[in-house]
Amino acid sequence: HKFDPIPTKDFYRMQAVFGSLSFSDRKLPWQKNENLTGLKADRERYQRLQKAKAIRSITTLPEADRPVKQFDKNTERIGQGKVNNKRRQQLNYQLKRSNPLAFSVANGANDRIHILKGGSIESPQAEVSPGVLSLFAGSEKGASVTTDKSGRRTELAHWIASKDNPLTARVIVNRVWQWHFGQAIAGNPNNFGGTGKRPTHPELLDWLAATFVEEGWSLKQLHRRILTSAAYQRATAHPDWEALIKLDPNRTSYAVFAPRRLTAEELRDAMLSVSGELNRAIGGTPAHPEINEEVAMQPRHIMGSVGPAYQADPTPAQRNRRTLYAERIRTLANPMLEIFNKPGPDVSCERRDSATIAPQAFTLMNSPIHHARALAFAARLEKERPGNLDRQIVRAFQLVFQRQPTKAETKACHTHIAKMLAHHKATAPVKVEPPKYVIRQMVEEMTGLDFWWVEDLDIYSSGDFVPDLKPWDVKPPTRALAELCLVLFNSNEFVYVY
Structure with missing residues (x-):
């Protein structure tokens, strides 16, 4: 960690590894395996x-x-x-x-790297040769890297991925463990130095790291080993909670599995998957999913002006890709992802917050975007199990919870759908069209006066936009079934991993 007592010389030795590096952009044709859709x-x-x-x-x-x-x-x-x-x-x-365009690097001039007194380029001190951290190399000689222009980064990579390097494998398995259990073995995944938290199970961390290296650094094998372990498969309940809390107040014994809430991206992707809308295509251009309209239309100031309004992609296939492929705009966060603790792009996040707040429930239950997911889910159920409400309910539980509903749950579902059917028969949905333009206002710095302009929303106004399934597109029975689907999406059993 940067606050550990690492010699100043080591920092400059690491810099010297890249001292001969120069960046270059090369114009190249697209590769055959690249996804150029869109x-x-x-x-x-x-x-x-x-x-x-x-x-x-x-x-x-x-x-x-x-x-x-x-x-x-x-x-x-x-x-x-x-x-x-x-x-x-x-x-x-x-x-x-x-x-x-290919972002590439080349070996340029063999720049000499000096220790800079106080970090000032005007105060060069002793010259240093390329090297790694001497603390982990055993000696300064063992930390050396070739002084040739070519091969420096290769030697550094070999050192990082060496089985003798005590850090790399431990850092990786610690992060994967944290992802599945919600807490890491070593409590500060970003800090394996002297100021970081000690591992709660150092022998387990060492064994996982050693096995990870022996199996060829296979992440798939690591995931399989963790997911098939007794610790991961334990129940979330315990027969004697009071005794457990006395023996294990910090819950580090893994006597029970602590429920983990889905991350923001997992939650969105899971709803799209269950509704049958998820586009699983790999690679390609960034996706622009639908977000809250008020947020999408708000002005975004960029370098003395205002950026264009956010518009979703024109087709569901483009919009409903995995959240991993959604373009991240620094000045415009997706409200749904933000409310479920997706970290910002400007900070390093060693562990995601998992706060439980009222706006999360309001968002899942009331957002038009989630209503659209529930409506698509209902349409899927009617298509896969036509004309049989009992089978539709069973299929819904299979897709959402991977289990069959109990008799009590089936009865409650029928009651809820009957109430919602009566409501939707009596209440016709009001058709809402996406906006065709937005009016902007700014103060002109030269005159100090306000001025206005109209920004046309080309995707929404061109006729190319294909909306998701809407309430006015379907009949009352489908809307009533969608109400049940929305309830299932809001259940703890769906939102949490138990």
Whole structure:
């Protein structure tokens, strides 16, 4: 860890490993195994937007829709010109991103690395040669790396992945263990130094690390070993909780399995999988799933201007990919993922928080996005088990909980569906269309006056957007069944690993 007493020389020796490195971008053709789905459509969209006017004046709106009746035309001209220029820059950047390019490195000049007094480049001290941390190499000589321009990074990689390196394997197995059990064997996965927490089971950590290396650093074998262990398969209940708490107040004995809540990404992917909507394609362009509309339409300030409104991808297949492939925008967090403790992209996260707060329940129960998942799930049940409500309920429990419903649960499901059917027969859903444009407002720095403009939402207004299944697309029995599906999505048995 950076706060451990590592000699200053060691830091500069590590830097010297990369001292001869230079970065280079190379233009290369796409590889045969690359997923290019959506790339052509994205490029065509950006080229189309380049030719079109990025924004337009509020005078193009009907007078009743304008936010103001009078405004300074000079301020509007200056302000809108800046916004237009920024949009052009963004579109050029997006087009450049979609070009085939290989990020590569080359061995350049053999730069000499010196210890810098106080970190100042104006105060070079002794020259250092490439090397690794002497603490783990046994001696300064054992920590040396070749001084040739070529081969430095290879030797460093061999040292990192060496079976004699005491850290790498332990760090990996400790993180995998934490992922499955919710707590690590060594409590600070980011800190295996002197200031980190001691392992609760050091022999177990050493054995897992040694076995991991012996099996060729196979993560699949490591996962299998943990998931098939008695510790992982233990029940979450205990016959004598009071005695257990006295003997194990910190719950480090693994006498019971502590329930683990699904991460934000797992929860979203699980709902898409159960509803039959999940696109399991690997690789490709970033996905843009639907998010809360109010958040999507809010202005995002970027370098003296406002970024374009967030628009979801036009087709369900593009939107409903694994959350891993969703584009992360630093200034725009997905509210659903954020509320379930997805960490921000600007900090290192050694362990995710797993707070339980009221907005999580409100989000799962009330979000239109989750209602859409429940509706798609109901449509799947009707397709797989047509005309038989009992079989649909059984299938729902199989998909959500991997078990059969009890008699009491089946009766409760029938009662709930009957109530919801009466409700939906009496209440027709109101059709809601996605917005076609959004009105923006800023203060022009040159005049100090407000100006407005209209940003057209090209995906929603072009007719290319294919919405998810909506309540007005189906009949009352499907909507009633979707109410049950929504309840199942909100159950602890679905949200937690027991």
